[in-house]
Amino acid sequence: MYPAPAFRQRGMLLAAMRQLIAVVSGVFILFFSIKVFPHLPACPAFSHVFKIASDWTENFYQWDAMKIMKIGMPVLNRSDFEGDTGDLTAWQIILDGVGAVSRANLRNPAGVMQSEIPLLARLETPAVKVTAVPAQPPGTAAVLSDDCLVALYNTHTGETYSLTDGVERLDGRKGGVVTVAAALREELEGKYGIKTARSERINDADYNTSYLESEKTARELLAANPKTMVILDIHRDSGKTREQSIVNINGQEVATLLFIVGSDARRPFPNWRQNHAFAQELSDKINSMYPGLSLGIRVKDGIYNQNLHPHALLVEVGTTKNSTEEAARSVRLMASALAAIIRQQ
Structure with missing residues (x-):
């Protein structure tokens, strides 16, 4: 964020x-x-x-x-x-x-x-090298699901990646996180057949009211797609070094992932542990397939619209020290773990 x-x-x-x-x-x-x-x-x-x-x-x-x-x-x-x-x-x-x-x-x-x-x-410090086996053989045809199972949006639409855009934020415009959300949708639908809804609405024209605006977006997505199983708010992190922002998987530099879960520290949110349990399941699945890709879960004081759905999560894809391409690679890998969990359910 x-x-x-x-x-x-x-x-x-x-x-x-x-x-x-x-x-x-x-x-x-x-x-x-x-x-x-x-x-x-x-x-x-x-x-x-x-x-x-x-x-x-x-x-x-x-x-x-x-x-x-x-x-x-x-x-x-x-x-x-x-x-x-x-x-x-x-x-x-x-x-x-x-x-x-x-x-x-x-x-x-x-x-x-x-x-x-x-x-x-x-001297360059090498990133952690991981060799991962693809979850699905290349070229396998995917049949799109009848119902929308995943929904995506960006609370801080202007967040972007400095290695690509030279700045950390594009005020009033669509930053790299929007491109990353599009890459995740493309992977889920094209490779795994999981129909995905995505909103490109700009929610942070006024940064201080961005979550109030994105709540409207999230509610609209869920109302239009009542069978949604997972809804993700795609962000990018800040305050980390380049070394903390990448992991080497199959010879490519990929942005790390961090899951943010809200709590009842400031406002009533009695079911936040359901969101935490899902975040833990997804993070564990990702690291079982691509060790080191997920940095785990951070519990914070806010709610972040996660009271709208038990599988609503905030995902920080990379940091300001990444490129948009590195972040896109990351969510394409995350898609395989997410698809595996959805299929189990």
Whole structure:
């Protein structure tokens, strides 16, 4: 999913910088005190204070920027907005900012080493290599099902892939995720005979109301296709490195998959575990056929329209570090796992 608007990121960055200044100041005072009073570390009181400072620093390092905002503005806990912040903590935002200046990925140890030893930057880290057996022999004819069994749409229609389009988002237009959804439909129908409905409606003309708009789209799809067994909201992830975004399958670089499942953390959603169980089944099936393709499941606070159907899922296909073609390859592989589950049911 596309990161939250820039003004929210700037606000979190400022808050994080204030915290960082406090940490640096505390460390400076600590070392200055030791220099002036060399016997201070032997004092039990000093050890206790140092322990508290260490624990606080560790908690700060793991602090979630969105949680900081929710502490300051409790109304965010009740908001209907179900976007995301790219899953970056305040500390990660700082590291990314410093890394942009130093031209090193400070969240990746290899990136730090490459910045100090330029020769390492010329070495490419190979992706995990997987050899998978096709689920169906090539050339097998597929007879299209009478009923529509799968429905596809994009809440964040403008999300796209920077390796293809040079940007992460096409405001008010159809981004790479729409092309990826089309590839999934083509594979399901052409290869596995599973009739699939797909909407290209732009739901994120106003990003903050995108889920309100996509709920209308999802309801329309389900009303028009009452026998739908699976409905998928196709997104792309952000905040990951290139290495975290690809897996090598049958000699090709393919975008990784991540399933997002909503919960009842903010609003009533009593049946969310049904969606989680289906996500787990699909993720396991994918990895049994193509190990490493699915990164698993992430449970989040929103509902993401998943209360409309027990097999409604949000799928993040690749990240901003992928190309549209890599993401399309990914869903074509996912289609084989999805088809196998549908046939079982």
